[in-house]
Amino acid sequence: MSQNSYLIFETKIGDNAVISFDLFDTLVESTFFENSDLFELMSPEVESFLGKKNFNFKKIRLLAEKLAHKNKKTETIDLNDIYAEIKTLTNLEKSHIMEIEKIELCYEQRFYQTKNIGQQIYGVAKSLNKKIIIVTDTYLPRFFIEGLLERTGYTDYDELFLTSDIGLSKKTGNIFPYVCKKMYCDEKYFLHIGDDEIEDVKNPQIYGINTMSILSSKESYINSFYYQNIWKNNESNNILSTRLIHGLLALNFYKTIDNQSLNSDKIAFNQDPHRLGYFGLGPILLSYIQWIIQKSQDDYTKHIYFLSNNGSFIKKAYDTISRYYSQAPIGYELLASSQICKIAKLCKPHELFFKIEEPYSNINIKDLFLDRFSINISKHLDILEKHGLTINSVVDQSINEKQVFSIFEELISTITTNSDNEKNYYSAYLRYNNLPNPDHSALVDIGFKENIQSTISEIAKQKIGGYYLVTFIDMIEQIKKQGMQISGYLGNFEEPNYRENPIDLFFNSVEKEFLTFELNDNTINPIFTEQTNNEFKIKFITEVQESALKFIADFETIYNKHIPQFYFSPKQTVKPLLYFLNQKTESSKIFKNFTAVAKVEQEKTTQTQTKNIKDNEFKKKEGIFKMLWLGLLGIKKSL
Secondary structure: OOHHHHHHHHHHHHHEEEEEOOEOOOOOOOOOOOOOHHHHHHHHHHHHOOOOOOOHHHHHHHHHHHHHHHHHHOOOOOOHHHHHHHHHHHHHOOOHHHHHHHHHHHHHHHOOEEOOOHHHHHHHHHOOEEEEEEOOOOOOOOHHHHHHHHHHOOOOOEEEHHHHHHHHHHHHOOOHHHHHHOOOOOOOHEEEEEEHHHHHHHHHHOOOOEEEOOOHHHHHHHHHHHHHHHOOHHHHHHHHHHHHHHHHHHHOOOOOOOHHHHHHHOOOOOOHHHHHHHHHHHHHHHHHHHHHHHHHHEEEEEEEEEHHHHHHHHHHHHHHHHHOOOOOOOOEEEEEOHHHHHHHHHHHHHHHHHHHOOOOOOOHHHHHHHHHHOOHHHEEEEEEEOOOOOOOOEEEEHHHHHHHHHHHHHHHHHHHHHHHHHHHHHHHHHHOOOOOOOOOEEEEEOOOOOOOOHHHHHHOOOEEEEEEEEEOHHHHHOOHHHHHHEEEEEEEOOOOOOOOHHHHHHHOOOOOOOOEEEEOOOOOEEEEEEEEEOOOHHHHHHHHHHHHHHHHHHHHHHHHHHHEEEEEEEEOHHHHHHHHHHHHHHHHHHHHHHHHEEEEEOOOOOOOEEEEEOOHHHHHHHHHHHHHHHOOOOOOOOO
């Protein structure tokens, strides 16, 4: 805690002799966005214990609490009152009721953690030698509260006042004069600190008690620009998994937010890669991974291969989440590229002739043969000279067609030999990664490019499935009609006008990209291209991805074994990133920095190609992308 913060808290505590703390959302916080989420989370365990499916524990538990308040007709109730109502509602045996009550207490204990700002104020009060008491409205038993306080680091308080023990509540305010009397403290020297505007501020003030209000993380989050502009509309439709994500965001980003900070919070992501990764990319990645696991189990897929350009990033998330699924497929990171698709075609003579017949205009002869046939024509200067060209010649089909075709004919043998070799190297690499195998296997990739699924299936001589973020309509012809399984998470067999889109930037590697394999010293070695992106893009995307993985790790730490029971809504998890892409004030500034200069350096040679990306071309892609995804997910442009 900074010296400045200490002085602020010291001033507020002032001459008060007794410092009273609320407990929930003041000293400790639940990971849940709504209190009833706990009951929904524990429902599968209750159903398993009872051996009853569709035992709607959440509904029964909420009704029982309501009836307990109604039937007892006192200011407070305790947990036993609630479970007495559950027994009446369900006619379960007493032993079963007691066991379910134990389950609830275990869940309550597990999902509470220390609130930083509350802990800081508590520490200041202790350093000033003030008497510290805890006053809280709760139906939970004393032994549970004492255990929770000990676990979260609060062990040196002077008194603990529970409304369930006393029979007086903060809701009515009646507990405050009772506590002052018990502590032999005049109200003007008594300070109560809490998060609830009524129970912790207005009610004690009625009795002349001093108060200090701190916002709960949940309240800060709900009042934030991010939540108000992205989630407030239709918030009642949020399912459990989405609410748990909200709870995690609130805990990690809104623990110490005050009203002044909220008033200055006018941008959802503030162009911050950490927020963009944690709030935007992380939830999409989590839901996509869970869908892959569940879909692969339904398809009896035993091996899944994460394609290299984004495979390392996605596979890290997969390794974190898949451990909670006993039947999750074995995951591999697989090197693949458009070059592999090209060499597979170049091994077929008719494809060579299709390639040479494709139109070309005003292109360097070296670039033409490198791009179409993956051959370095500078090693064949004699053939160029023979046909009246040099390595620097610029050719046009209308003028040089015969010369180019003659050169092509002389190089066919070299082209096919090189392609056969590269194909064989890649085949050996696939065998090393257990392809082919006798089980169902599938690729994982963000989008469909260059028909890699068909190419790998052809080289491995095994029909391989595919799990994509989205699939496009031409994949029906290329993949599905070949008898290969294919599925898209956010959309299936759509008709986009443009395949390239900004979401690829957040998933793809910004440093190295696999090209092909070559043989050196009897060893097959991968060749990579070095993507010399500008430093801003490399740093930004790297931090976005690291933050997305941090989100995955944090979610897994809290919910671990419960993850398989969640369903994630594609429309809900993609919503923040769509909002970002649709807001020019944030996304355009970032993308403009991305598109300054893109360089690609190939390690195999010293040649560097530089490509300037025009802003208007990128904006066109960005705009089409937003229209496509907004349409796919049925989300209005205004969100």
